[in-house]
Amino acid sequence: MLVSLCSLAQTGGIKGHVTNETEDPLESIHISIKGTTRGAMTNASGEFFLSGLAAEKYQLVVSGVGYQAIERSATVTDNAILTLELTLRETAQQLQTVEIIGRRETTYKNDQSFIASKTATPLKEVPQAVAYVTKELIRDQAAFTVGDVVKNMSGVNQFTFYDDLTIRGFRMNGGSTTQLFNGLRTFSGFWKQPPVNYLERVEVVKGAASALYGNTSPGGTINRVTKKPLTTPQKSLQFTTGSFNTLRALADFTGPMNEEKTLLYRINVGYVNAQSFRNLQFDKNIVIAPSVSFLPTSRTRINFDLVYNKSNSRLDRGQSVAGNDLYSSSIATSLNAINDYLNEETYLITTSFNHQLGNNTAINLAYLRTGYTENLLEHRSSNVNAIDSAGRAIDNLVARQVFVRQTKSFMDNVSLFLNHNFATGRVEHKFVAGYDYIQSSTPKGSGQQTANGYLLKAGGATAYNPKTPERYVFYNYTAPNGIVRSIPKPNVPSYDLALQNNQLEDPTKYTYNVVANASTTPVMYQLHGLYLQEQAKFDRLQLLLGLRYDTYVDKKGYTTNNETNVIQHALLPRIGAVYTLTNNVNIYGTYTKGYNPQDATVQSDPLSGGPFDPIESSLTEAGLKTEWFNGRLTANLAVYNIIQRNTLYSANAADNPNLMRQIGQEQAKGVEVDATGSILPNWNIIVAYSYNDAKITDGGVRAADQVLVNLQKPNAPKQQGSFWTKYTFVSPMLNGLGLGLGGNFVTERNLSLNNAQTIPGYTLLNAAVYYKIDKFQFQVNLNNLANKTYWVGGYDYLRLFPGAPRNFMATVSYVF
Structure with a gap:
């Protein structure tokens, strides 16, 4: 920075010249005096002038769209002009x-x-x-x-x-x-x-x-x-073992591939082989995620990312209990057979191109391809209890069914953006214009067979009708109290909660039906989206205006001779504002509309009861965003109100599990508080709390559904919260030692739309110990210290999802 003094007749001032790193003059750069409303803009030659300044020390803030803001001290003396030469760096x-x-x-x-x-x-x-x-x-x-x-x-x-x-x-x-x-x-x-x-x-x-x-x-x-490639070499290895026979190995390598650092790489690899606290459950996972960045020029960047995940496991449909007693069976209870399997492959391939056309304009083209393959055999609940000859439920027996399924699904997303930053006077603008094309498909070649129902004397299986018991095969069942009685014989053996009869089953003995399952029905939908967005900043006030126009095309009857296009349109506005109250506190407000065409697989399912109207929603939100401890910690508050119409829920029909019902209106209103960051450089913390009143406010056109009004929505706790803190000691005696402590709580929740079935709230406490020696770190995590029994969610008392009991994980990391 070059400083010179020039004489001035009566008043002091500051003039200057602003350039970039190649010494080109920068126009429309804003120079403001911190803590005041005084400021100036640079002209086409990069020059500015602030006049009429009293003799004192000033702090100047120099900022422009596309450049890193800087601050400079400037001392004005009587009858003199201070001249500054300022250089700004572009920020990619x-x-x-x-x-x-x-x-x-x-x-x-x-x-x-x-x-x-x-x-x-x-x-x-x-x-x-x-x-x-x-x-x-x-x-x-x-x-x-x-x-x-x-x-x-x-x-x-x-x-x-x-x-x-x-x-x-x-x-x-x-x-x-x-x-x-x-x-x-x-x-x-x-x-x-x-x-x-x-x-x-x-x-x-x-x-x-x-x-x-x-x-x-x-x-x-x-x-x-x-994780993206970095210009500085970094490598790390991590090994974890612990409860449930867990073995985990992770690697993360990144750095330049040439001296010019125009070719960068990163590769993450993960291997997991773990059992579970749940009976018969396991998970073997291989994750390979390479990433490459090519920078042919200083203004151009091409990225390639791949994530490949292969998983072998069993599908866990949850815990079943007897009657209404949540504690009548172990949280380890699952209804699988020993020879069940779920084999999955997922890949995500991303290519992106970013080019800066100038100092203030960039174009970005990105493409993401997602592919998923599933191969499944499972013994699972039929979502009801087994029955006796009169059709009455037997609490201790859970009716089972078998799914054999193979399916593939794909999604393509092409996204094109133009990003232009400019200024008009003292107003800074960020303008975005974009186009999206999305295509999602489940092609022909997927299929499912299902075995369920009760055996017929004439052969085959069907739902049991107590009015014609003579048609069915019966067998003798011994109840837990020792009483033997004759009951209908199921196509798939029922699960006895008293015996915990997980065993090797022979799926070839069952009678199967080929079903039109939603996940295997050929489906194709396409989405075309055009949108504009403007962010305008004037001193303390920032406005965000957005508008998107969507055309949604659902190919009804996809791959059949009756294929037709069902076309829907949506116009989606967004309005937001942020006002800076102080250097540490911003206040904001927003309004936006949303929509969701009903899931294409549900719309195409002839058993769902559709077609259904699309989902429509609106959001109103306001809050505070604050920073503390020199910007190390953020603390935010949000108050919101969400209205949604036409949501689909299961009708819980025993004779048609695919049948859906459409609810008139739902509302969620609440408060959220979050704090994240560091109180001290060696003391990290994250805290979250929410109060959420999420209810059905209109049952819809069916009078019977009005009983749902004012019910809290499924698995939506009214209150929940969490905290986690890590403190690393810096004293010579304890150098390298760190302690972590955290917990989370969730209040009572409803299951499905049945207020009679709920799961209790819970509070968990977790802890960790860390010790770092040179490039090694040793870490032990202790979870659910009090060994609480709890459930993270569920559909009903035959499909509950319990949380893990007390467990530990021990990790060794090496960074080099």
Whole structure:
């Protein structure tokens, strides 16, 4: 910085010249005096002038769209002009539309979000709640799946064991609801929560993200952000063993592949072989996730990412209990046979191209291909108890059925963005225009066979009719009290909760029916989305305006001679504002509309009772976003109100499990509080709390469904919260030692839409010990210290999903 003094007749001032790193003059750069409303803009020559300044010391803030802001001290003396030469650096992240540059932070706190606005916007300037968990917290808690980490987020709760959550009371599952992967549309196989070893963080945009991503859940949208290549070499190995015969090995290598650092790589590999506290359950997982970045010029970046996951396991349909007694069976109870299996393969291939056309304009083209294959044999509950000759339920016997299924599903997402930053006077603008094309398909070639019902004397099997018992085969059943009675013989042996009859079964002995299952019916839908977004910043006020127009095409009768296009359109606005009250406190508000065409597999299912109207929603939200301890800690508050119409729920029809009912209206309103970051550099903390009143407010057109009004939505606790803290000692005596402590609580929840069946709330306590020696770290995590019996979710008392009892994980890490 070059400083010179020039004489001035009466008043002092500051003039200057602003350039970039190649000494080109920068126009429309804002120079402001910190703590005042005084400021100036640079002209086409990069020059500015602030006049009429009193003789004193000033702090100047120099900022411009696409450049890293800087601060400079400037002392004005009487009758003199201070001349400054200032240089700003471009920030590549400012022009990103998806996350392509590796995150270098190493704390629980994340500063920027790309999915909330498709620009590199600081989280405190996003007019919507965004929750996240970074890889550092994932490591400290020895977490391996998305389900392990969501307990750290306010308003997010498990619905089942699967990739199946509620966010603000609205169900979001990976099989049928929008998920994002590096900001692009994807799905999961539903039965397994995705692993997190290759992720930089897991984040949730609360409320509908429809103005940018189209049909999304009104509760929130999950985005999985992968680890990206770094320019500095880093390598780590991690080995974990512990309860339930767990063995886990992880590796993470990254760095440049040439001297010019124009070719970067990263590869994450994971292997897991673990049993479970649940009978007969196991999981063998192989995850391979390579990533390559090519930088042919300083303005161009090409990324390639692959995630391949192969999983062998059994499908766990949950715990069944006798009658209404939750404690009548062990939480280890599962209804599988020994020879059941679930074999899955999932791949996600991403290619992205980012090019800066100038200092303020960038174009981004990205493509994501998702593929999923499932091969399944399972013995599972029929969702009802076995019956006697009069058709009465036998509490101790659970009726079973068998599924044999093979299926494949695919999704393609092409996303094109133009990102342009500019200024008009003192107003800074970030403008985004984009187009999405999404195609999802289950092609011909999938199929399912089902065995259920009761054996007929004439051969075959069907549902039991107590009016014609003479048609059925009977056998002698010995009840737990020793009484022997004759009852209908099932096609698939019932599960006796007293005997725990998990055994090797012979599936060839059953009578099967080929069924039109929703997950195997050929399905194809396409989505075309056009959207515009403007972010305008004027001093303390920031406005966000977004509008998206979607065309949704469902190919009804796909692959048949009667294939027709069912076309729906949606116009989705978003309005948000952020106002900076102080340097530490921002206040925000937002309104957005959302929609979701009913799941294509349900719409195509002739047994579902459709066709059904699309889901429509609206979100109103306001809150505070604050920073403390020199920006190390964020503390946020959100108050929200969500309205959704036309949601589908199971009709719980014993004779047709595929039958659905459409509810008129639901409402979720509540409060969320989150704090994340560091109190001291060696003291990390994350705290979350939510109150969520999520109810049915209109049962719909059927008078019988009005009894649902004012029922709390399924698996949506009214209150939940969590905390986790890690303290690392810095004194010479305890150097290298760290302690972790955390817990989470969830209040009582309803199951399905039946207020008579509930699962109790619970409070868990967890702890960890860390010890670091040079490049090695030893870590022990202790979970559920009080060995509480609890349930994370469920459908009913025949399909409950218990949480793990007391357990430990021991980890050794090596960084080199």
